[in-house]
Amino acid sequence: SFSREAQLFVEKFEGALGKGKGKKFYAYKVMMTKKWMKFQRDFENFKTACIPWEMKIKEIESHFGSSVASYFIFLRWMYGINMILFGLTFGLVMVPEALMGKPYGSLPRKTVPRAEEASAMNFATLWDFSGFAQYSVLFYGYYNNQRTIGWLKFRMPLSYFLVGVGTIGYSFMIVIRTMARNANEEGGGDDTSFNFSWKMFTSWDYLIGNPETADNKFASITTSFKEAIVEEQESRKEENIHLTRFLRVLANFLALCTLAGSGYLIFFVVRRSQKFALEGLENYGWWERNEVNMVMSLLGMFCPTLFDVISSLENYHPRIALRWQLGRIFALFLGNLYTFIIALMDEINLKASYLLPFIIFNMHLEEEKIVKYNMTIWEASLYNGTIPENSTAPPIQVDPADVPRGPCWETMVGQEFVRLTVSDTMTTYITILIGDFLRAVFVRFFNYCWCWDLEYGFPSYSEFDISGNVLGLIFNQGMIWMGSFYAPCLPAINVFRLHTSMYLQCWAVMCCNVPQERVFKASRSNNFYMAMLLFILFLSTLPAVYTIVSIPPSFDCGPFSGKTRMFEVISETLEHDFPSWFGKVFGYASNPGLILPFILLMVLSIYYLNATSKSYKEANLELKKKLQSVRNSKLL
C-alpha cells in the first residue's frame, strides 16, 4: 500500500541525514527513539488488554446505541473505584488486624456474648450480619485500641483513621478529576452554528450492527431532520415558542404537584403507622404492619413513570429530557426521605431533622453511663464482698464471653448499611428477573394464544431504563461511602455486587430488552452523572466527618475506644512517633490564626480563576463573531 512505500523510502534515507561527525551518535539516538516507540506501543497494547468487558460493552453498543452503553461504561468506572477502595480497606485494615491483632475470643469485644452463642452460627443470623459475622474484622467493633500490634509495630488505629479519610479523599479527587477531563473535551459546548450540517454529516452511529437498531436510527434521523426544518421555519414565527413555554411550565407544575402529593402521602402513612403501633400491632394484618415500606416502594416505582408521561408535554431533545427526568426522580427520593424523617421527628416534637444525630448521641451517652455503672456493680459482685473495692487483689479470670458489653453504635450503624446494601441488591436482581425476564418470556410464548398482539401493544418487551439504573448506581455508591468507615467490609461487598451486576445486566439487556424508539447518542461527557455523584459523595461523607470530629467513640469497642474524640489518634501519633519539633510545627500550622487566612486565600484564588475563565469565554465568542463577519464580508 501507499504508506508502506513511504515507510520504505524513509527507512532508506534515514541514516543519510546523520553523515559527518555525529553519525554514530545520531544513529544511536534514532535506534533509541524507535525502541521507545515500540515500548510505548506495547504498553498501549497491554493497557487495552487489561480493560475488562470491552467486547461485551461494544456488543451492547452495536445493538442499543451509545446511550445505553454509557450506563455500562459508568458501571465499569464505578467498579474501578470500588476496587481501589476495597484494596485500601482490605489491605490496610482487615488483613493486618486478622493477621497480627489478637485472635477471636481473647477480648470481650472480639467474642460473641454468652447469650447469643447458641444462635451465632445459624444461617439466618449470619445473613443478618449478627453472630459470628458481627464479631469479626468485617465491622468496626472488633478492632482493638492497642496503639501498635504485632512484631511490625503496625499502628492499627492510625491506619483505620487514615484509610477512612483516605477513601473519602480519593473518591473526591477522582470524581473531580473525571469532571475536569470531561469539561476539557467538551470544547465548543452547545454550539448551534452548524446545526444542519452536523445533523447531516455526523448523526449516523457507526457502531450500530443490528438491523432493528439501524431501522430505529433511520426513523429517528428522519424525525430529527423534519423537526429541525420545522423548528427553523417556526422560529421565524413567535406563537409556538409561547405554546412550548406554556406547556413546559405546565409540566413542571404537574411534576411539583406529584412531588408534593407523594410527600404528603408519606407523612400521612407514617402518622397512621405510629397510631397503629400505639394500639398494638397484633390487631392489624400484614398491610398495616408494612404500610410504610410498601407505600415508599410503590411511590418509587410509579412516580418515575408518571414523570415520564409528563415529560412528553415538554418536547425536549431526548438527552435533555433524560436530565430533567433524572433531576425529578432525584428530588423525589430526597423529598421522600426528608418527609419520612420529619414525620418521625414530629412525634418527638422536634421540627428539624438535623437534630437526629444529637438525639442518638444523647441516648447513647445515657446508655453508656448506665452500662458503666452496671459493670462496676458486676465486678464488685465477682469479689462477692470478700475484698474491698479499692485494693490491689489479683484480677479474677473471666471468660470474655461472659463480660457485660457496652453499646457499640458504630457496629450497629455499619450493620444497618450492610443490610441495606444487601437488600437493595436483592431487590434489583429480582426486579430484573421478574420485570424484564419473566415479562419477555410471557410476551414471547403467550403471544400465540392471546387476543391482541402482545409484542406491539401492552405489555411488549421492556426498554432499558437508563435513568433508573444510573440513579440506583449513584445512590448505592452513596450508601457505600457513608457506611465504609463503620464497616470495612462494605467495599468488598460492593465489588462483588458490581461484578455480578455487570454480568447479569449485560445478559438481561441482550436477552430481554428492545432498543429504544428514539435512539440518541449519549453526550460525550458524562458530566451530568458526575455532578450528581459529586453531590451524593458530599452528602454521604458529612455523617462520617461529623462523627469523627464531634462524637466520642464507644468506650467498649473499636480502634478508638478510650479516646474522647476519634481524631486524637493523630495527635497521639505525633507525640509518640515523630520528633518533638514536628509536633511543634504541626501545632503552629493548625492554629486558627494561620488557617483562616489560608482559607481566605483559597476563596480569593477560586474567584480569580472563575473571573479569568469567564473572560476567556467572552474572548472566544468575540473571535467567533469576527470569523462570521469576515466570512460574510467575502460576499460583498
Add this chain to the structure above:
Amino acid sequence: TGEAEAARAAMGGSASLLPRELLREYQELTFLSKQEILLAYKRFSELLPKEERENACSARVPKSQILTLPELRANPFQHQICRVFSTSHNGDHSMSFEDFLDMLSVFSDSATSDVKSHYAFRIFDFDDDGTLDRKDLEKLVNCLTGQGEESRLSNAEMEQLIQNILEESDIDKDGTINLSEFQHVVSRSPDFARYGVLQ
C-alpha cells in the same frame, strides 16, 4: 471472547497465522493495536472460502462478501465505504486484507480527526468529483433517511434542508462544499470523534 481467540491464534493454534513482521509493520502503519489487528485478521479470513485462508494476506474478498459484516450491513454508506477503501484496479471494489485494515484504522478511536474527516469527505462524495454539490447532498440525505417511503423527505423539505446546509457550511458561496469547508464544519462537532471501532 474474540480477544481470547485472537490470543490463541497468536499463540500458534491455527494454521492461518499472521507473520510477526507483518504484524509489527501493520502496528506501525495503522492506528490499531495488536489485539485489534489479530481480531481483524480472524474476521477477514472468515469471509474467505476455506481454500484461500492460508494466504489471507494476499487474497481479495469480493464486495458482496464484505457487505455481510453486520456493521456494514446496517450501514447506509456501505457501498461508498467499499468503493473508497478498495484498491482494486478492475473496478469491482473488492478488498484485500490491507484495505480492510485501512478501513478499520480510519474508523478506530485513535485515528486523528484530520484523517477521519478526509475519508468521511470521500465517502460522502458520491460522484467522486472532489466537492459535495447538491446532487451529492441529496443522495446523502436519502441514504440517511432509510429505504421506506414514509421516512423519506418531501421535495420541499429536501430543498429547505440543502439550502440550510449550504448556508451554514459553504464559506466561499460557490454552491458546493469542498474538503477544507467540510473539515472546518465537522471538526467543530462534539460528536465527530466518536465514530467508533468496528468490531
